[in-house]
Amino acid sequence: MEFKEVINERLTTLKYTDQKIKKEDLNKIINNAIIAPSAKNRQPWRFYILNKKERDKIADMMDAWEKGIKENEFGIVTTIHRSANIMRTASDVILVYKYGEKVIYKETVDILSIGAAIENMILTATDLGISSTWLADVRFVLDDINQYLKIKNMDLMSGIAFGYRAKKPNRKGRYPKEYLILNKKDVEYE
Numbered sequence: 001m002e003f004k005e006v007i008n009e010r011l012t013t014l015k016y017t018d019q020k021i022k023k024e025d026l027n028k029i030i031n032n033a034i035i036a037p038s039a040k041n042r043q044p045w046r047f048y049i050l051n052k053k054e055r056d057k058i059a060d061m062m063d064a065w066e067k068g069i070k071e072n073e074f075g076i077v078t079t080i081h082r083s084a085n086i087m088r089t090a091s092d093v094i095l096v097y098k099y100g101e102k103v104i105y106k107e108t109v110d111i112l113s114i115g116a117a118i119e120n121m122i123l124t125a126t127d128l129g130i131s132s133t134w135l136a137d138v139r140f141v142l143d144d145i146n147q148y149l150k151i152k153n154m155d156l157m158s159g160i161a162f163g164y165r166a167k168k169p170n171r172k173g174r175y176p177k178e179y180l181i182l183n184k185k186d187v188e189y190e
């Protein structure tokens with residue numbers, strides 16, 4: 001795909017077919033994650049490729065968590081149930097962890113680095129004709145997940161689901177550039 005097409009085709013997928021991703025494609029996705037830029041080249045990312053049993057278990061934890069909260073307790077309408085279904089039905093889900101100290105500046109830049117790695121994964125998948133969903137909703141049950149997977153001293157940042165989409169989603173709206181570029185009077189843009 002041309003770069004422009006990759007950027008435009010990357011859309012969050014909510015419904016997957018049951019077609020499976022080839023192992024070699026999953027490898028390409030991880031290979032491109034680990035060449036992302038990172039602060040001081042610390043490469044704070046770690047990956048956990050979930051098997052189907054683990055995915056289903058985590059999806060159940062997410063559903064149970066949503067049932068247990070009072071409506072709007074978090075001040076947001078959560079998409080956790082929808083995210084749990086995506087966990088179950090996508091071809092593969094990779095958890096992305098942050099390895100390293102929780103020191104204010106370091107933590108922030110390490111999180112930024114992980115965002116870069118995740119975007120590399122998602123764009124690589126798009127280029128391979130594979131759709132994806134960025135699933136930060138796993139964080140609602142991060143302690144349960146770590147206990148279940150026996151992972152210690154690492155912060156679960158997100159899950160990323162990959163698979164083949166059932167249909168192309170509509171592009172969601174974006175704020176106009178006039179609103180986003182703060183010094184718009186001094187900057188020329190198209």
Ligand SMILES: Cc1cc2nc3c(=O)[nH]c(=O)nc-3n(C[C@H](O)[C@H](O)[C@H](O)COP(=O)(O)O)c2cc1C
Nearest residue numbers: 010011012079082083133134135136137138171172
């Ligand atoms: C950090 C981050 C976390 C996200 N977490 C979730 C999630 O847990 N569940 C979900 O369905 N979508 C999630 N999304 C997808 C967003 O809802 C989506 O990117 C946004 O609505 C814009 O739509 P688009 O990706 O199709 O352009 C997340 C996206 C980002 C960048």
